[in-house]
Amino acid sequence: MLDYFKTKQAKKNEIVQKVKQDKTKLRVRKQEIRGLPEEKRKAAIAQDKQLRKEQKLQRTMEMKALSRKDRRAMKKEAKRYKKIKNRPRRFTGWSIAALIVIFLFVQFGTLASGLIDALTGKHITAVTDSPEALAAREHGGEIAEEIANEGIVLLKNEENQLPLQDKKVNVFGLAALELRYGGGGSGAGDTSRAVDLFEGLENAGISYNTELYQRYQEVGAEAGVGAKASTGIIQVVKGMLGGNSSDEPTIDYLSDEAIAQAKAYSENAVIVFASESTEASDATAEQLKLTANKRALIEKVSKSFDHVTLVVNAGNALELGFVEEYESIKSVLWIGTPGPYGANALGNILAGNINPSGRITDTYVYDNSSSPASENFGDYKYNNLNYSFLNYQEGIYVGYRFYETFYLNDEKGYQDTVLYPYGHGLSYTDFEWKVLNQTLSEEKIELQVEVKNIGDRAGKDVVQVYYSAPYVAGGIEKSAIELATYAKTSLLEVGQSEVITLTFATEEMASYDMNVEEAYVLDPGTYAIKVARNVHDIVASYDFKLAKKKIYKEDKDTKTAYENRFDLAKGEITYLSRNDWKKTYPSDKNISHDAPQYVLEAFSKETEDSTLALPTVGADNGIVLKDLKGLAFDDPKWAAFMDQFTLNEMIDYVANGAYRTMAVERLGVPKTLLMDGPAGYSYFFKPVEAASYPSEIVIAATWNNDLAYQMGEAVGKEARAYGIQGWYAPGMNIHRTAQGGRNFEYFSEDPVLSGKMAASMINGAEDQGIIAFMKHFAMNDQETNARSGNLIWANEQAMREIYLKPFEITVKESSPLGAMSSFSIIGTKWAGANSVLLNDVLRKEWGFDGFVSSDAVFGFMKAPAAVVAGNDLMLDIMTPSKNEKLLEEAYEKDPSGIANGVRTSVQHVLYTILQTYLFE
Known part of the structure; x- marks a missing residue:
């Protein structure tokens, strides 16, 4: 047997050497060709192409002459050659290892116990070389190129x-x-x-x-x-x-x-x-x-x-x-x-x-510091608390919402500040628009726009619809203009027309009143509905007049009453107001670096014991997971099934949730594989062979929901072929400033475009029976200090209208099965231990019925606080045993709280897994 493995390894080494030699020859040949004069270079390229065709034909003929056994061996060797040739470049060298050790030390303060597991990626079991996997990957590549085709933006011509x-x-x-x-x-x-x-x-x-x-x-x-x-x-x-x-x-x-x-x-x-x-x-x-x-x-x-x-x-x-x-x-x-x-x-x-x-998804300005959000972006640490903080003083005035409002009656000032407006993009052809019909009522706004290609080449166009709500001085803060919806045409040949219908609910123009009503409000007055090429280039405008104030007191789908849920996150800061730009404009010059007393008390407060009844554990009711397919979450049979888990099984299940969920064979619970990332399947520590896509900012720049759906669908098909059940994507945070380190990974500065793109992508993926995790929920808009704990101070209106809105749209339009909580501490509660965020808003108000995973676990992110607040799994690749121990210790102090917490968390996950392709 040992000789067999030695022979197999020797053969693999032989193929690896052959791949290296062939790659070197190819690289040298490319260099030679690129150094030739143009005509000779073209001839050399054609000659090489013909040679490859002849070689392929020769190999085919040789293979036909072989016996079936030799033919199989030759095919197997060719397959191994191709796999080794195309695999991603591996990390090599002690310098790389040193970088990783430095990274882990910076992030964790010590070398984590799970380091070996993390670096080896032993949990990553995706099968990427089957015929189905190869076909899915090839299809993904085609979609990736189509996204790039439509996502590139012509800014000037x-x-x-x-x-x-x-x-x-x-x-x-x-x-x-x-x-x-x-x-x-x-x-x-x-x-x-x-x-x-x-x-x-x-x-x-x-x-x-x-x-x-x-x-x-x-x-x-x-x-x-x-x-x-x-x-x-x-x-x-x-x-x-x-x-x-x-x-x-x-x-x-x-x-x-x-x-x-x-x-x-x-x-x-x-x-x-x-x-x-x-x-x-x-x-x-x-x-x-x-x-x-x-x-x-x-x-x-x-x-x-x-x-x-x-x-x-x-x-x-x-x-x-x-x-x-x-x-x-x-x-x-x-x-x-x-x-x-x-x-x-x-x-x-x-x-x-x-x-x-393509159309840009951010406002391009001459000076990025002209954004009010840039005044409070960066490294702000408390003197008396071992955390950092960020003041979202700009309120709702993020991106174009600021520039279009601040310069509302100052066109020269606008032109001196803004280079390319939000939604800007040019074409090689010209389009003529005609609004054929408009329906403006208290229930819905609907426009029919005929787009005609009047240029000299085929092309696609984007129609954007914005609205301007009436502003009452000193009343609810409102941007001078906001995106309502959009649509992209099909490829229009010269002279061809297409009629597109753009619709949105009138309610969507409501603003959140955090000071009086604690509800969404449409103030009386005139609402301008604007058909536009970008936020500043308006083609047509129509007035909708509302005679009386309209208040939306509850969510129209769940019937949950609205209320201010994040008053504790407002902080003691002044927010930007268009009623007095000068006096309220953000500044970090005189902000306090001393955490207020109520913040210090919140971080020193002991967790109160629960008064819930202890759940049954370890029962033998003869139920396996598949028996629950199709049953409601609160069906009595679920309770009987969950009674069968032991406490240790539930603790292990919750704590070991990084890139996987564990199997519990005696109860028919299969293991699952959960993978990063937004640009195609990946693993942080180890390359994964998979289709790779443009970053989300390019996907959003297509302004094509159908294409976003096709990407999600392609990723879902790969998942089925590879044996993956969950996808940690899409990322949906806001481009609060131009400096955000992960802006490439998020869609836009605008919540509507972000939400609709994410919803389309998730619909595509989950139609293939996988779990997509919308992330990072919420307020994860800068990288500095994120992993050591950033307290985010923001008002309720900004949170609801800007930062939570993409997630709300996604829940309403795609019913995602997964969500990933963020690193951020909203007010005084880490997002993954924030019951108001995860239970009151996400689940009750919006109707989310999947499960929530944490993001990667760092020191301030504790499993006991998570499981009692609606965060179901800990994405803890480094220290799962530490969180197991924390849960066990917490159980000794509060047995009913922890037992019910892990039980609910496990049920959330299993209820979701039943909706994947594993149980079709």
């Missing part, structure tokens, strides 16, 4: 510079050698099959200057740039240690001779401008600005070429005002973090093979 007439370009910028396909952390997908920028150009039929490319290869080698970007924990740790650099080197390498050669090649210049984004660290204000080296590059290229295109490869809203300083920068393309096939989409858009149809 003077003199119709794009699409390129001359299909020859000079590519400038070190970032071109290393596209950012996604961000770091759980939002990083598998990029082992990624297409680089130059391959994307070639695939689209665009030639590039190979001499300039070779020059950048040399510069990149000196700077350590050019290999595939690191992802997962490596990029996160580098970001925490300040190692993620996206600056350009000094431009000494661009000599006059180099520029002259480039100009002789083509008058088209493409500059790639990138910025890193990663979980666990936020961007500094400086990282979103133009560095001196980048400006020097742009200055030189812009002065040397008449036709310059800027490609923005970033998940954060960068300050792009400099594009107006250079006349030759005639076009700007935002590609975000576009996934592994984003380069194909970029090439096709530059070439005109695809007409861009």
Whole structure:
């Protein structure tokens, strides 16, 4: 037997060596081809393609001549070769191990006991090499490229510079050698099959200057740039240690001779401008600005070429005002973090093979510090409490809500501040809109808009509908304009028309009155319903007049009465008001760093014992889980089933909930596999071979709900093929500022777009019978101090209208089976131990009936507090035994509270698992 394993390992080593040799040959060959003159390069590419076809045919003929046994062996070897060739790059080297140890020490303060389990990923049992898995992964790749096709945004296109007439370009910028396909952390997908920028150009039929490319290869080698970007924990740790650099080197390498050669090649210049984004660290204000080296590059290229295109490869809203300083920068393309096939989409858009149809999901301003939220973003620590804090002083005035309201009657001020309005995006063709019909009533708002392509090429358009509610000075705070709904057309040929219907409930225009009614209110007056190309470009406006004030006192679906539920999170701060901008404008200059007495008392208060009856444990009622399929959560049979669990089984089940749920075989409970992440299946510590998608910010930029559904569906099909039952996605937090480290992983600064995109994605995934976890619930809008405990101070209106709204929309429109609580401490309660948030709002008010998992567990996140507050599983990969012990100790003090808590938590999870494909 030992000889057998030695032989098997030797064969594997042989294949690994063959893969390495073939990859080296391919890399050398690519370098050779890229160094050839254009005509010879095209001939060499065609020759290599023909050679590969001949080799494939030869292998087929050879295989046919073999015996069945030899044929099977040859197929098996080819399959193993392909698997090893395509697998994601593994973490190697002691320097990487050291980074991980540093990360764990920073996060946990000590090396966690579960380190080996975490690094080996022993829980990760996905089967990714079956025929079904390969087919699902291939389908996912197709959807990923389609998202990139529609998510890229044409921000500027003077003199119709794009699409390129001359299909020859000079590519400038070190970032071109290393596209950012996604961000770091759980939002990083598998990029082992990624297409680089130059391959994307070639695939689209665009030639590039190979001499300039070779020059950048040399510069990149000196700077350590050019290999595939690191992802997962490596990029996160580098970001925490300040190692993620996206600056350009000094431009000494661009000599006059180099520029002259480039100009002789083509008058088209493409500059790639990138910025890193990663979980666990936020961007500094400086990282979103133009560095001196980048400006020097742009200055030189812009002065040397008449036709310059800027490609923005970033998940954060960068300050792009400099594009107006250079006349030759005639076009700007935002590609975000576009996934592994984003380069194909970029090439096709530059070439005109695809007409861009994306729209930005953030407001782009000349100076990001002009946002009031930026005044309270960053590192704020208490002097008398071992926690940090954040004051959301801006209230509801986040993103465009601030700019459109503050500059309501000051167009010059607006134009001097805002570069690209929210929802902005251009096309290569022109569309004419005609509103055919409108129904404006107290129940619903409905518009029928005819969109006609009057340009000279096929394309898609986006119709956005906003509303402006009447504002009463000193009354409820209201943005001057808010997004209500949107729709994207199908591909319209030249001269073709499409009528789209846009509908929303009139109730959705109500504002939350936290001061008087503690309910949603429509004030009397005129509501302007606006059909728009973006938030600031209004095509048509219609008035809806409401004679009397209308108050919505309860949720229309659950009939739960509204009330202020988060008064304790309001804090002792002044919130921004349009009634007096000057006196209420946020500032962190004079804020107190001393936690008030009531906060200190909340953190020192002992948990009160429960008065519930102790539940039955360890009974033998002869019921297994499948017997409960289709029964209501409160059916008596559930109680009889749950009576069969022992206390230890329930404690173990809750504490060991990281990337899995445990099996309880005697009760017919199967194990499940739960996986990250929003850009495709991934695991923080170990690569996973799976389809990889653009980041959520690019998905949202498509403004295409159907495409979001198709992505969720593709992920669901992969799950079924791989043996995965749960997906830790989508991320739905708000781009409160441009600096958020995970902005790439979240959809937008607007809650409506975020909620509708998430709902569509979840519908697609859960239609395949898997659990999607909307996350991070809630107020997880910056990375700084998030994992050590951030107290979030915000008022009820802002929480309901901005930060909770995406989750509410998602619950109402997709009935998600899972939710992930956030790291944030809302007022004085960690989100995962906040019964008001998880039970009163999520479950009772909105009607959520799935289960809640924590996010990764850090020191202040305790299982005993979680299970009694509605958080069902602990995503604790490092210290599950610690949480088991905490639950056991808590049981000794409060047996009825802990026993009932873990029992309810386990039932929540099992009720959800019954709705997955495991029980079809």
